[in-house]
Amino acid sequence: MQIEITLTSADPADYPARDLGFLLHKHPDHLHQRDTAVGRMSIFFPDVGEARCRAVLHLSVDPVALVRGRLEKGDGLLAQYVNDRPYAANSLLSVAMARAIGQTMAGKSKERQWLADRALPFELRVVPVAVSGGLEVIERLFLPLVYAVEAVPLDESGRRAIFDLRLSTTARLAEILSHLYVLVPVLDNAKHYWIDAAEVEKLLAKGGDWLPAHPEKDMIARRALKHRRGLVEAALDRLSDALPEEDGEEAPAAEAEEVLEKPIRLHDLRLDAVRDAILAAGARSVLDLGCGEGKLIRRLKRERGIDRICGVDPSVRALEIARRRLYLDEAGEAMAERIRLQMGSLTYGDRRWQGFDAATLVEVIEHIDPPRLSALELSLFGDARPGLVVVTTPNREYNALFEGMAEGQLRHRDHRFEWTRAEFGDWAARVAGAFGYTVETGPLGPFDDTHGAPSQIAVFRRVA
Amino acid sequence: MKISIPDFALVVLIGPTGSGKSTFARAHFAETEIVSSDACRAVVADDETDQSASADAFDLLRYTAGIRLRRRLLTVIDATSVQRPDRAELVALARKYHALPLALVLNIDPELCHDRNAGRANRDFGPHVARNHSRALRRSLKGLKKEGFRQVHIMNAPCEVAAPEIDRQPLWTDQRHDHGPFDIIGDLHGCFDELTALLTRLGYAHDPYSPGESLLSARHPEGRRAFFVGDITDRGPRNIDCLRLVMGMCAEGTGHAVMGNHDQKLARWLYGRKVTVNHGLETTVAEMDGASEAFRKAAHGFLDGLRSHAWLAGGKLVIAHAGLKEEMHGRGSAAVRSFALFGETTGEVDEFGLPVRLDWARNYRGDADVIYGHTPMPEAEWLNSTLCIDTGCVFGGKLTALRWPERETVAVPALAHYSVPAKPLDPGRDVTAQQDHDRLLYFDDFARKQRIETRLGGVVTIPEENALAALEVMSRYAVDPRWLIYLPPTMAACPTAPEGPYLERPAEALDFFATRGVSDLVVEEKHMGSRALLVIARDATAARARFGVEDGKAGVVFTRTGRPFFADDALEAAVVGRLGQAIGKTGLWDALDTDWLLLDAEVMPWSAKASVLLRKQYYPTVTAAEHSAAALIGALDARTIAGTQNLRSDAAGLRDKALAMRRTIDGYCWSAETLEDYRIAPFHILASEGHVQTDRAHDWHMTTLAALCEADPILQATGWRRIDPTDKAQCDEVTEWWEAHTAAGGEGVVLKPNAFVLRGAKGLVQPAMKVRGRDYLRIIYGPEYDLEANVARLRKRGLGRKFSLADREFRIGLEGLHRFVERRPLRQVHECALAVLALESEPVDPRL
DSSP: OEEEEEEEOSOTTTOOGGGHHHHHTOOTTSOEEEEETTEEEEEEEEEEOSSEEEEEEEEEEOHHHHHTTTTTTTOSOGGGOSOSTTTSBSHHHHHHHHHHSHHHHTTOOSSOHHHHTSOEEEEEEEEEEEETTHHHHHHHHHGGGTOEEEEEEEEOSSSSEEEEEEEEEEEOHHHHHHHHHHHHHHHHOOOOTTSOHHHHHHHHHHTTTTGGGOTTHHHHHHHHTTTOOOHHHHHHHHTGGGSOOOOOOSSOHHHHHHHHHGGGTHHHHHHHHHHHHHHHTTOOEEEEETOTTTHHHHHHHTOTTOOEEEEEESOHHHHHHHHHHTTTTTSOHHHHHHEEEEEOOTTSBOGGGTTOSEEEEESOGGGSOGGGHHHHHIIIIIIIOOSEEEEEEEBGGGGGGSTTOOTTOOSSTTOSOOBOHHHHHHHHHHHHHHHTEEEEEEEESSOBTTTBOSEEEEEEEEOO | OEEEEESSEEEEEEOOTTSSHHHHHHHHSOGGGEEEHHHHHHHHHSOTTOGGGHHHHHHHHHHHHHHHHHTTOOEEEESOOOSHHHHHHHHHHHHHTTOEEEEEEEOOOHHHHHHHHHTSTTOOOOHHHHHHHHHHHHHHGGGHHHHTOSEEEEEOSHHHHHSOEEEEEOOTTEETTOOOOEEEEOOOTTOHHHHHHHHHHTTOEEOOOOSSSSOOOEEOTTOOEEEEOSOOSSSSSOHHHHHHHHHHHHHHTSEEEBOOHHHHHHHHHHTTOOOOOOTTHHHHHHHHTTSOHHHHHHHHHHHHTOBSEEEEGGGTEEEETTOOOGGGTTOOSHHHHHHHHHOOEEEEEOTTSOEEEOOHHHHOOOSSEEEEOSSOOSSOOEETTEEEOOOOGGGTSEEEEEEETTTEEEEEEOSSOOSOOSSOOOOOOSSOHHHHHTTSOBGGGTSSOEEEEOTTSOEEEEOHHHHHHHHHHHHHHOOOTTTOOOOOOOOEEOOOOOSTTOSOOHHHHHHHHHHTTOOOEEEEEEOOSEEEEEEEESSHHHHHHHHOOOSOOSEEEEOTTSOBSOSOHHHHHHHHHHHHHHHHHHTHHHHTTOSEEEEEEEEEOHHHHHHHHIIIIIHHHHHHHHHHHHHHHHHHHTSOOTTOHHHHHHHHHHHHHHHHHHHHHHHTOOOOOSGGGOEEEEEEEEEETTEEGGGSOHHHHHHHHHHHHTTOTTBOOOOEEEEOTTOHHHHHHHHHHHHHHHHTTOOEEEEEESSSSOEETTEEOOSOEEEEOHHHHHHHHOTTTTSHHHHHHHTOOOOHHHHHHHHHHHHHHHHHHHHHHTTOOHHHHHHHHHHHHHHHTSOOOTTO
C-alpha cells in the first residue's frame, strides 16, 4: 500500500516543487527506509522537478508478523487469516506514517517552515485502498473537507471495495496528512485487530481541529471505534463461517428495516399496540420472546400493573445492549426481580417459560426458518401455554408501497419469509386450533385499501 | 454391641451436651461425614459457643447435610437434637432426599456430662444445662420411632458408647454389584401360558409342569436371569401357577422380582388385612380359596419380602413396577416405595375413573435405564432411557421381555382377552414415543457447561461460553435437530516439513503414522470444495419413520456447521433424489439392510458455497496485492534511485505470487447453475440403520463408494491407495503422486489408518491427517507465504491443540452417531452435535 504526495508549483520563483523534500525532511534523491512496528516504510521521490514533485510512501507489511501472535491471542478475524490487510491501505498505514513523517504531520519543517505553514496545491494518491461503502462514503468523507475526488475501482465485489483513490486540494500539508491519518482507517471500516485500542483512540485525537465540524463526525467515530468485544462474541467470531455473510452495511441490521419504515414510525405503533393488548387482558407477567435490545420491555417497565417481565433472546450481544438500555446493572434488587433477561432460543423448548400470563413475539417469527416454526409453536403454545400470546409480523403485500424496494425483496436480510395477510391468518388459525387457543388478527399501521397495513398482529387467547 | 446401618442414611446423634457425641462420631465415621452444629457455629460466628448464631448455624448445617444427601452420601448430624422440633426438621430433610433417618442416642447421666464439660474450655455453663437436655431426651426416647426414625439405638452408659461396632450394609434395593444379563418381563397378571411360552422363546429350560402347589422353576443355560417387574397375579386365568413359577425361580436364583401394587394388595389380603377385593384380585382370591394354608403363608412371605425397586449393574439399570425418578434411584423412603409401586399421580381421576398420572418419563434425564410396567401400552417403547414393558397381555395384548444389556425386546401374543381394560389401550402414533417427545428439545438442557463421556474413551468438557455460542448459531441457522445427527470433526494437519520451500509434504505424515506403529494406511485425494453431510433415506416415508421429521423430505444435506447446504430446497431435494437412486441402483440399501445412510462428502465447486468468501476475502486480497505491487513498480520505474533494486524485485515477486494465487483459486471455481454442474465426492459411509460403519476399514468405504460413484455422473470417485508407511518405495510413490496431484491444482491428500478407529499405545491414533499442496497453501497462508524468510517463520506452528481438537471432535462425533443408531433420546444425540460446534469455537490456529 502506498500514499503518493505530489506538490505542484505555478511559479518556481515563489517556491520550487522539489521543496516537498524539505517538508517531508527527506532528501529527494535518496531512498529512505524506516522499519516500524507494522512494517517497513520506504520513501522516495520518482518525480523531482521545479513545477512538480512527487513523493511515494510505500508500506510493506510483513504478513507473517501481522498474523503471528494475533491468532494465538484469539484476537478475532480468525476465519479471515488471508486478507487484504497487508496490501490495502488501512490503519496500519496511519500508524506507519506517524512514525516515518511525524515532524511533517506536526506541521514542522526545519528549512521551510513558511511553506509548512502555507496552504499549497497538493495531489494525493492512495493505492490500493479498501473502502467500505464505496464511492459514496469517499465523497461523504472528503468533499466536506474540500477535496476534489477521483476514485477508480479496482475490485468492487467484496464487502470493502478496492480503489485507486486520487485527491487534490490546496491546504497545509500537515492538515492533509491529518485527514488521511484519520480517514483512511475510517474508509476501511475494519475492526482494528492488528493495532491496539489506545492507538485507535489516538486516531480520533488527531482530528481535533476539523473533526467536530465534519458533517459525518458520527460515522467517523463509530467506524474508528469498532473494536470492543466480549467473550461470547469472540467465540462467535470463531464460528463466523457458520454465520450468514454480512454485507457490510454499517448500521446494525435492525436499523435498516427501521429506515424503510421510518416515515410511519411503525415500530412505535407496533409496540404500543402490543402493550395495549397486554394491558387489556390484565396480564401481570410477560414473556418477551426475541426481546432484542429491549424496546418493548422499556414500554412495559412503566406499567404498574405488570410485575414480572422476562426478556428472551438468542443473541448475547442484544441482551447486553438491552441490559444497558434498561439500566439493569444500576437498578436495585426489586427491579432485578421484576425484569429478567435470559439467553434462550425460539426453536428449543424452555422450562423457564412456564407460568407467564402473556407472551409476545414482536417481529420475531419472520426470523425463523419456516420448517423450524413448528418447534416454536410446540414450545410456546403447547408447552409454556401462556394465557395470552401476541404476535406481530410484516405484511408482505405492503412492501409494494415502500420506495426503493425491489419486487420480491424482504425488509430485512435476516427475514426468512414475509407473509401476506392471508398467509398469516391461515397460520394463526391453524396454530390456535391445534393448541386450544382462539385468535384474532388485524392490521397494524396506516391502512391501504389494496395492500393493507404495513404490519399485522395476532392476539391468541388460551381457551382452557 | 454391633450396630448395623445402611451405607446411605442420615444418622442423627442425640444426647446432652457433654455426652460424648463428637468423640463417638469421630470414632465411627469419617471426618467429612460429620456435620456438627458447633463447627457450623464457628463458621458463621468465629465462635462455636455463640448461641446467638444458632439459627444461622443450623441453616448451614441443614444446607450442608442436604447437599451431601442429594449426592447420596451418608451424613452424620452432630448436634444435641434433644428437642423434638429440631429432630423433626432432620427427619424431614432425610425424607426430602429419600435417605433413611437413624437415631443413635447417647443417654448419659447429666452429672457425668456436666463434669466433662467442666473440664473443657468454652463450656463454663452450669449443671442445669446438661440436666435440662437430659430431661428433654428422656421424654423423647419412647417416641423416636414414631417421629420417623427407622432405626433407634440407645446407649445408656459411657461403656456402651465406647463399645459398639458400626457395620455398614448396602440398602436392600442396592444391587449394583449384579450386572445381569437379565430378561426383564412385564406384568404377568396370571397369564401363565404366555409366561412359559415367553420363557421358552428366551431360551429357558422348564421343569416339567406338575399340578398342585409345589414350586415350579426354569433356568437359562447361559445363566441369564429373569426379572419380573411385578403384578404377578390378578385378572388372569392361572394366578397361582404364575406365583409358583416366579417364586420357584426366585428361590432357585434364576429369577428376581420387584413388587407391584397388585402383589402388595395380595400380600395384605393373605395376611388377613381388610382389603377391597376388586380390580382382578377376585380371580386370585378364588384360586387361593382352594390353596393350602402353607402355600398361602409361603406366598405371603414371598410377596411381602419383595423389594420396591432394584438398582442394578453399577447404577446403569433400575427396575421398578411403576418406574422411578432419577432422584429416587437406590434410595429408601415411603415416597420411593409409593412411587415405585403406584407411580406419581395428581390425585385427580380421569373419565375412566383411573388416576391421572404425571408423565415422569418425559422429564427423565438420568443415564440409568429404567424398566417398568404398571401401565398397559400397545408397544414397549423407549422414552428418555425408560421403557414400559407392560404390553397388556391380560387384556389380549402381548407379554414382553427386554433383554438387557442388549436392549432387545421379545414378545409373545396373548392367547385370549382375559379381561377388559377400564380404558382402551392407547392406539399409538405413527411416530415412536421418543420421536413424539423429541419434536421439542429443551434449551435449558444445553445452556451450561457440558460434560460428555465418549465410548471411545475419555470425557470431553465444553465451557459454558462455547456452549452458548454454539446454541445461538444452532438455533438460528441449523437444520432441524432431528436431521442433525452428526457434525464432522476437524482434521489434523501434518507435522511441519523441516526444510525446503515446503510447509507440508507427505514424508512427515507418513513418518507420523509409521512411528506410531501403523503399517496399514490409506491415502486419499483431498478435494477442494465444501464439506457436506448427506442424510439420504429411501423415501420420505422411511425418513419420517426413522427421523420423526414432518417436513416431507427424503433427506437433507448440511454443512460442517449444521446449516442447510443448499439455499434452494428444490436443489437439495434433487440431490437427495439422485443419491437415493444411485444407492438403490448399487444395491446398497439391501446390502446394508437399511432405509437410510449418512454420507460424508466434499461438494464442488468451492465457489458454489464459498462465493461470498471469495468475493469478500480472497479476490480482494489478490487484487490488493497485485495493485500494491504494481503501484510500487510503476513509481520505481519512473526514476532510477540508488538502492531500490531489492524493493523492485520484491514487488515483482509479490505480483507473480498474487497471480499464482488467483490461478489456484480460479481452478476451484466454476459456475454451478444446475445440479449437473455439481460434483459430489463421498468418502465415508458413516452410518446406516443400527450400524455406525466405523467398524469397517477405509478400503471398504472407498471400494463401496467407488461403485456408488459409477451410478451417477454428479458423483465423483476419490483417488486412493493403500500403503505401508514403513516401506520406503511405497512412501516415495505417495510423494510422487502428491506432487503430481497438487501440481495439477489438487488440494492435497489425506492419510488415514485403514482401520477407521485405531487405538495406539497412547489412546486413539489420529484418524486422519492432511498434507496440502504448495499452491493450495497460498490460499491459507497468503500469497507470499513461500518466500524463504516467511516459510522459515511459518514452520513454527503449534499442532498440539489442533491434534487434541481433532481427537475430541472425532470421539464426540462418533459418540453422537452411536447414540442415534441406538435410538437414544435426541437430546443425547444433539448434545454431541452441539459439542462439536462448540469445540469449533475454541481458539485454534485456523490455518491448520
